[in-house]
Amino acid sequence: DIQMTQSPSSVSASVGDRVTITCRASQGISSWLAWYQQKPGKAPKLLIYAASSLQSGVPSRFSGSGSGTDFTLTISSLQPEDFATYYCQQANSFPQTFGGGTKVEIK
Amino acid sequence: QITLKESGPTLVKPTQTLTLTCTFSGFSLSTSGVGVGWIRQPPGKALEWLALIYWNDDKRYSPSLKSRLTITKDTSKNQVVLTMTNMDPVDTATYYCAHRQPGGWVDYWGQGTLVTVSS
Numbered sequence: 001d002i003q004m005t006q007s008p009s010s011v012s013a014s015v016g017d018r019v020t021i022t023c024r025a026s027q028g029i030s031s032w033l034a035w036y037q038q039k040p041g042k043a044p045k046l047l048i049y050a051a052s053s054l055q056s057g058v059p060s061r062f063s064g065s066g067s068g069t070d071f072t073l074t075i076s077s078l079q080p081e082d083f084a085t086y087y088c089q090q091a092n093s094f095p096q097t098f099g100g101g102t103k104v105e106i107k
Numbered sequence: 108q109i110t111l112k113e114s115g116p117t118l119v120k121p122t123q124t125l126t127l128t129c130t131f132s133g134f135s136l137s138t139s140g141v142g143v144g145w146i147r148q149p150p151g152k153a154l155e156w157l158a159l160i161y162w163n164d165d166k167r168y169s170p171s172l173k174s175r176l177t178i179t180k181d182t183s184k185n186q187v188v189l190t191m192t193n194m195d196p197v198d199t200a201t202y203y204c205a206h207r208q209p210g211g212w213v214d215y216w217g218q219g220t221l222v223t224v225s226s
Contacts, residue, residue, distance in 0.1 A: 043216035
């Protein structure tokens with residue numbers, strides 16, 4: 001299995017802050033990476049696919065970058081509705097493993 | 108509009124077999140490239156892929172759980188069924204089914220169903 005490592009595991013931030021989350025794959029996955037947002041008691045929501053493509057309906061303050069083994073999710077100006085847990089997922093090979101998650105909390 | 112919904116028991120006993128059904132609408136599992144998968148999430152923990160079935164009946168299983176899992180589809184009923192044998196308390200989790208688009212991305216999820224394994 002390809003291992004996905006996210007950092008940090010949690011981050012405290014204020015509304016308006018810029019937040020960056022990183023994800024590292026244990027082997028190269030080209031651009032086969034997605035980012036999801038999950039709120040408590042809800043299913044994950046696709047934000048970014050193919051490392052940098054914004055899913056329809058997702059605000060432009062979310063952006064993704066990277067290829068190969070190192071990837072980044074950036075929230076340019078954190079909004080109250082963005083407090084949630086974020087997961088990266090590789091789609092290069094099955095099982096399409098997820099990272100351990102990054103919880104974005106209110107500072 | 109694509110929707111998926113999981114159904115099945117909320118409580119199973121250790122050693123029993125779990126059967127979950129995913130009923131979906133808004134797409135066809137006979138369309139080239141489409142798949143439906145199962146993903147679970149233990150309370151407070153990360154997501155874990157279990158199984159995936161493609162439009163052409165090709166199947167993929169998590170290597171660590173392969174011996175316990177079976178995934179099938181009924182295209183006429185718009186359903187995908189997952190069975191997991193020999194359930195254990197560590198299998199307590201919310202189980203999600205999800206739509207895999209032809210591009211390879213999982214873009215729609217069911218609401219999830221919490222399955223507790225306890226005697």
